[in-house]
Amino acid sequence: MSTHQATIVVKELNHWFGEGEARKQAIFDINLEIKAGGLTVLMGPSGSGKTTLLTLMACLRAVQSGNVTLLGQKLFGIEERQQVAIRRKLGFIFQAHNLHESLSAVENVLMGLQVHGSGDRQKQRNAAIHVLNALGLGDRIDYLPMNLSGGQKQRVAIARAIVANPQVIFADEPTAALDKDTGRHAVEILKALGTQRNTTTLMVTHDNRILDMADRIITMEDGKIVSDELR
């Protein structure tokens, strides 16, 4: 291992789906190290295993063979209590925004804070509003998701993911539902977090419009890494 600890270390990782005859390998012998800070993009055709790799690294899927070390925690055979603890240090942005339809924008963002304990309600609310303001949603804080546009919803989802200052952000096609400008703006926010707070961002994307902002681009094909390019 290098002198300063890497955020994510992947060692001889293999993964299979299905049982018996139908068992199919999706990830082949992957070794990877991702350092703290910066925006890493995972690319590749659909079915190349990039989303599977992302969920394995993000502690959302159980590691079958090999190991992933995330923020110093080995994920193979991890206990539920540790799993919960590590997930609280992460931020997730999904392709579908996955906002809670019954909660207003600010309440959705608050859910990202309250997972760490209820604490001072007013302080939490102010923090949530601050993030929404920074994302240009200051006039939409009490709107329900159904009254927001696609881009606004995705920005609320980003606010929810970053409000608790996560150390690593995992994003899956966060710009797929956005137009070019909104998409670039969303990625700029994530990139800014990298420079300001040394947040590590790992993003699966097909979107060529934002590739120029990536610090590192890893390309996968058939469950293997075919190129790994630093910029």
Add this chain to the structure above:
Amino acid sequence: MLGLLSKLLGRIPIGWLQLSHNRPRMLAAVFGVAFANVLVFVQLGIIGAFNTSIAKTYQPFVADIIISSSDANTMSDGSSISRRYMYQSLSNPNVESAAEIYVGTLNWNMPNGKAASMQVYGIPPESMNFINENLRAKMAHISLQNTMLLDMKTRGLDKQTLNQLMDNNKPIEMNGIGLSLQKVVSIGGGFGADGNVFVSDQTFLRLFPKKQGGTPSHLLLQLKSHAINTEVSTSVVNELRTRLSAEDIQIHSLQDRIAQDVNYQMTKRPVGVIFGFGVFIGVLVGVVIVYQVLSTDVADHLKEYATFKSMGYENRFFLSVITEQAVLLGCIGFVPGSLLAILIYALMSTATGLPVSMEWSRMFIVLFGTIIACMISGFIATRRLKSADPAELF
């Protein structure tokens, strides 16, 4: 409401927000809870009336101990017993006085064409101190032969017929004997009989020629000093049981006897058992409806729950959200449920003359039971949470 809830829960009241977001679903759940509440309340109301009406058959009397035939389970069934037990009991130094009472049932064809089953009590005129104070003054009027007190609340007896009976001095015919109506009393029928009649023991024996004098249905004892001292009462009961040691009688304190009667009719006779089942079915209906609603709600929010799981929310959190919903549904549904029940009680009591009424204790028990039942439904509904897998979100 929202502020209070989030203070109570220490978090955003997601359960409530989720419920109120889908109004038709919430309405269905509230209706379901209310429906189950009404079912349970009606059954409990009937059971309550059942118990009250059983206790009522003992209420005309003031006594500490009752001796009945060993095959008697209620006031009105069982064989006759021998009067000699009365004299034997009087030799216990703690027994002040004793009385024999006769109980029988007859059919009365009322002048308005309706028929009523009447519970007839035959009481010796010298035993008036065994009669409840409210009735005692009127009882003085039945010492003459062929005189009676009639229950004005007898089922089927309308006001007009009653006035007619009171105004004209014609005797009322029962079992072929003409009885002169002296006074009316207000008691009301129960599940067994439609109304009550009080006569002297001599008149009773004329009304029921098959019964013999000296073989009453029950014997009542009053203890000295009239102190309702359970210790003394128990010791007297025990002494009598040992000394009389007859297989054909049973000796109990009056309270014990009433409790046994209620218990017998509730558990051994079909009426009581059926209403007991009714309560069970009501609870079951409520649990099923609330479970259905909550589990559909969980299924509809699997994606959101999986997202929360990925963010690091624990199982405890989801349990608390579903419990929040369950308790809220229980409380909200209880309001229309209990109001409707009070209305139905009024209708039932008018229609049957049975003492069906709402009691605070019953309200509390049902509210408490509703919340518990809803929580059980919620607990079952959480099993669906297992399918909320954050790995499926990407």
